[in-house]
Every structure is written in structure tokens, then in C-alpha cells.
Amino acid sequence: MGLERPGLALANLASLPHISAAGAIATGTHGSGDHNQGLASAVLALELVDADGELRELSRDADPVLFPGAVVALGALGVVTELTLAVEPAYDVSQRVHLGLSLERLAADFDAVFASGYSVSAFTSWDPDRAAVWVKHRTGAAEPAGSVAGAVPATTPQHPIGGMPAHNCTAQLGEPGPWHDRLPHFRAAFTPSRGDELQSEYLLPREQAATAIARLRALGPRLAPLLHTSEIRTVAADDLWLSPAYRRDSVAFHFTWIADPTAVAPLLASIEDALLPLGARPHWGKLFSCTPEQLDRAVPRLRDFAALAQDFDPKGKFRNDLLATWLPASQA
Ligand SMILES: Cc1cc2nc3c(=O)[nH]c(=O)nc-3n(C[C@H](O)[C@H](O)[C@H](O)COP(=O)(O)OP(=O)(O)OC[C@H]3O[C@@H](n4cnc5c(N)ncnc54)[C@H](O)[C@@H]3O)c2cc1C
Known part of the structure; x- marks a missing residue:
């Protein structure tokens, strides 16, 4: 990527630096921030080897119609x-964690909480009804004085998951550092998150945030026993066909589950019952249980993407069982 050269930065990163750029972009991986799009939106051009072994180059400038379909592409092209x-020029970031925000207040003051920094995440287990708010500032921007919506700054470093060492996380307590060592929650040389876990995430239109929080609070007593943690973020709209933030500013609800797929499955169904009617779209790189019909309704450009994949790869060299289930054109 050339970012090893000093002085360059991306606008945003996911919660961990351990992933590859190609894998993160192919699955629509995102961080947080009212004005921050997912990583795939930073792609200006790409080169790929197609099903015939030919090298294809696509760019936003040269292929304005197809390009938005070819970036979040699940490896199908x-x-x-x-x-x-x-x-952009490299920048520094500082972060503080604010503790004890009630979920009722988070829903009521959603816009203010998520506008309190360049990149903001709220972590909760849904029961108890409290969140920790991780606020990341680009240095030079004004830091909020004192509390965020009544949540108070932590005086010791935190980890999003109770019982995990804060040492695994990037520096907090307002200590400035380079963008790539503050925007992710987890440090590159250490275990990210829990390590042994399942994950799910759904992106909804941002205006549904309060309703979605209320519905998830109602599920809280069922969610909490199977959760390591849950993260709420905001993602800016983009134009990439398979991006879960396609053409809408979004709120993202992420769940870090214990590694027990059988126990988690009924909860995914309950969460989807609660959130799909609000316009939820699943994260491609995490667990979900939507039927192909539900996915087709949730992802507006899925059929266009299926046609693009068919065009790039008519014999299905890059198709697997999962893609065959997801892409409508291949269900025939
Ligand atoms: C601890 C943890 C934290 C996470 N945090 C976040 C987060 O903050 N935000 C978020 O959105 N997601 C997050 N994720 C999900 C993660 O970003 C996705 O699972 C992402 O795909 C992982 O990248 P990878 O390099 O491991 O992908 P891989 O598993 O290697 O690849 C994913 C898919 O991308 C495609 N692909 C990979 N390489 C290529 C290539 N060269 N050409 C074509 N297709 C390719 C393939 O279809 C592949 O199946 C997290 C995951 C974990 C485990």
C-alpha cells in the first residue's frame, strides 16, 4: 500500500490492525465515525486476476459505473x-474511554455522543444497561471537557471485554499517538478482542438507532450470557453496491459472542427479527442467519452484483457454497 512510507495515513481503520487490506475491503470492513466511510471507500483503483487468468484493472475514474460494484466483492470477481x-497526511489521535453511560441516555443523546469525537464506539453487554464510550480525537480538535452525556472519563486503561488485559489495547487516557496506533482498539502485536469468539454485525439507517437500541435492550437478558461484548458505531454512507452503508449514513451493532455457534444461532434469529424490519444489513465477514430472500430484500444492489459476478466469472471458478447461497443469480 505504500503506507510504510512516513507521512501518509488512511482516514480510518477497523478495530484491529491484524487483517489484510484485501480481505477487509472485500467484506466491507469499517471503523467508526459520523463522517468516516468504510475502508473500501478509500479504494481508488484495483487490479485483479480474473477467472481466465487475465489481469484486469479497474478504477473509479475510468470505470465509474462498474467500479462501485467491484470493490466490496467477496472474492467473487x-x-x-x-x-x-x-x-492523507499522517495525523495523531488521542483516545479516552468514558464509563457508565446508561443505554437510555445513549439512545436519547445518540447524535451528541457520536459527535463527541472523530471516531466513537460504545461498548455494552446490554445487561447491565450501561455502556463505555471510546472517544478518539484527531489531535488539534477540541476534546470534550469532563463527561460525555454524563459518562465519566476512566482513570485507568480499559479493554472492551471484561477480564481481558488493557495492555492488549492501544494507549488511552488522552495520550496522543500515530493514527494507526490509536484508531484501532487493539495493538498489532497482541491478541485482538477475545481471540476465541464468534462475531455478528448489522448496519441500519442511522435514524433507526434509538428504536434499535430499545429492541436490543429488550433482548438484553438473553444476549448478555453469550456475549463477550457488543459495540455500537456510526458509519458514513458510500456508493459501493455491497457495502452495508450503501447510500445511507448508518448505525452499526456488532456482537462478539462466545465460541458456541449452537447457542448463538437462536439469538441471531431473534436479533434479525428485531432489526431486519428496521432495514438492517448484515456484515459480510461475520455470522448472520438471513435467508436468501431476506438478504435480497436487505441489500439493494445484490442482484446487480450477482450479474457482475456472472459476467466476470461465468463458470463460477470463484464461487463457493456460501456465495451460491447469497447471490440470487446463482440460485437458479
Ligand atoms: C478480532 C476481530 C475484530 C474485527 N473488527 C472489525 C471491525 O472493527 N470492523 C469490521 O467491519 N470488521 C471487523 N472484523 C471483521 C474483519 O474485518 C473481516 O472478517 C475481514 O474480512 C477480515 O480480514 P482478513 O484479512 O482476515 O480477511 P480474510 O478472511 O482473509 O478474507 C475475507 C474474504 O475476503 C476475500 N478476499 C481476501 N483476500 C482477497 C484477495 N486478495 N482478492 C479477492 N478477495 C479476497 C475472500 O472472499 C475472503 O473470504 C473483525 C474481525 C476480528 C476477528
Whole structure:
């Protein structure tokens, strides 16, 4: 990517630096921030080896119609061998964790809480009804004085998961550092999150945040025993066909589950019952249980993408059972 050269930065990162750019982009991976789009939105051009072994180059400038379909592509179009990303001058970030925000207040003051920093995440287990708010500032921007919506700044470093060492996390307590060592929650050389876990995430239109929080609070006593933690973030709209934030500013509800798929499955169904009617779209890189019909309704450009995949790969060289289930054109 060239980012090893000093002085360059991406606008945002996911919660961990351990993932590859190609894998994160292919699955629509995102961080948080009212004005921050997912990582795939930084892609200006890509090169891939297609099903015939031919090298194809696509760019936003040269292929404005197809390009938004080819970036979050689930590996279905070919093997990405090169990515050109939009960068900006390197910047520093500081972060503080604010503890004890009630979920009722989070829902009521949603916009203010998520506007309190460049990148903001709220962690909760849904029961008890409290959240910790991780606020990341680009240095130079004004830090909120004192509390965020009544939540008070932590005086010791925190980990999003109770019982895990805060040492695994990037520096907190307002200590400035380079963008790549503050925007992710987890440090590159250490175990991210719990390590042994399942994950799910759903992105909804941002205006549904309060309703979704109320519905998830109602599920709280069932969710909490199977959760390591849950993270609420905001993601800015983009134009990438398979992006869960396609054409809508979004609120994202992430769940870090214990590693027990049988126990988690009924909860995914309950969460989807609660959130799909609000316009939820699942994160492609995490567990979900939507039927193909539900997915087709939730993802507006799924059929266009299926046609694009068919065009790039008519014999299905890059198709697997999962893609065959998800993509409508291949269900025939
Ligand atoms: C601890 C943890 C924290 C996470 N935090 C976040 C987060 O903050 N935000 C978020 O949105 N997600 C998050 N995720 C999910 C994660 O970003 C996705 O699972 C992402 O796909 C992982 O990247 P990877 O490099 O491991 O992908 P891989 O598993 O290697 O790849 C994912 C898919 O991408 C495609 N792919 C990979 N490489 C290529 C290539 N060269 N060409 C074509 N297709 C390719 C393939 O279809 C592949 O199946 C997290 C996951 C974990 C485990």
C-alpha cells in the first residue's frame, strides 16, 4: 500500500490492525465515525486476476459505473493483486474511554455522543444497561471537557471485554499517538478482542438507532450470557453496491459472542427479527442467519452484483457454497 512510507495515513481503520487490506475491503470492513466511510471507500483503483487468468484493472475514474460494484466483492470477481488507496497526511489521535453511560441516555443523546469525537464506539453487554464510550480525537480538535452525556472519563486503561488485559489495547487516557496506533482498539502485536469468539454485525439507517437500541435492550437478558461484548458505531454512507452503508449514513451493532455457534444461532434469529424490519444489513465477514430472500430484500444492489459476478466469472471458478447461497443469480 505504500503506507510504510512516513507521512501518509488512511482516514480510518477497523478495530484491529491484524487483517489484510484485501480481505477487509472485500467484506466491507469499517471503523467508526459520523463522517468516516468504510475502508473500501478509500479504494481508488484495483487490479485483479480474473477467472481466465487475465489481469484486469479497474478504477473509479475510468470505470465509474462498474467500479462501485467491484470493490466490496467477496472474492467473487477474482484475486485482487493490487489496491490503490486514497491517503492523507499522517495525523495523531488521542483516545479516552468514558464509563457508565446508561443505554437510555445513549439512545436519547445518540447524535451528541457520536459527535463527541472523530471516531466513537460504545461498548455494552446490554445487561447491565450501561455502556463505555471510546472517544478518539484527531489531535488539534477540541476534546470534550469532563463527561460525555454524563459518562465519566476512566482513570485507568480499559479493554472492551471484561477480564481481558488493557495492555492488549492501544494507549488511552488522552495520550496522543500515530493514527494507526490509536484508531484501532487493539495493538498489532497482541491478541485482538477475545481471540476465541464468534462475531455478528448489522448496519441500519442511522435514524433507526434509538428504536434499535430499545429492541436490543429488550433482548438484553438473553444476549448478555453469550456475549463477550457488543459495540455500537456510526458509519458514513458510500456508493459501493455491497457495502452495508450503501447510500445511507448508518448505525452499526456488532456482537462478539462466545465460541458456541449452537447457542448463538437462536439469538441471531431473534436479533434479525428485531432489526431486519428496521432495514438492517448484515456484515459480510461475520455470522448472520438471513435467508436468501431476506438478504435480497436487505441489500439493494445484490442482484446487480450477482450479474457482475456472472459476467466476470461465468463458470463460477470463484464461487463457493456460501456465495451460491447469497447471490440470487446463482440460485437458479
Ligand atoms: C478480532 C476481530 C475484530 C474485527 N473488527 C472489525 C471491525 O472493527 N470492523 C469490521 O467491519 N470488521 C471487523 N472484523 C471483521 C474483519 O474485518 C473481516 O472478517 C475481514 O474480512 C477480515 O480480514 P482478513 O484479512 O482476515 O480477511 P480474510 O478472511 O482473509 O478474507 C475475507 C474474504 O475476503 C476475500 N478476499 C481476501 N483476500 C482477497 C484477495 N486478495 N482478492 C479477492 N478477495 C479476497 C475472500 O472472499 C475472503 O473470504 C473483525 C474481525 C476480528 C476477528
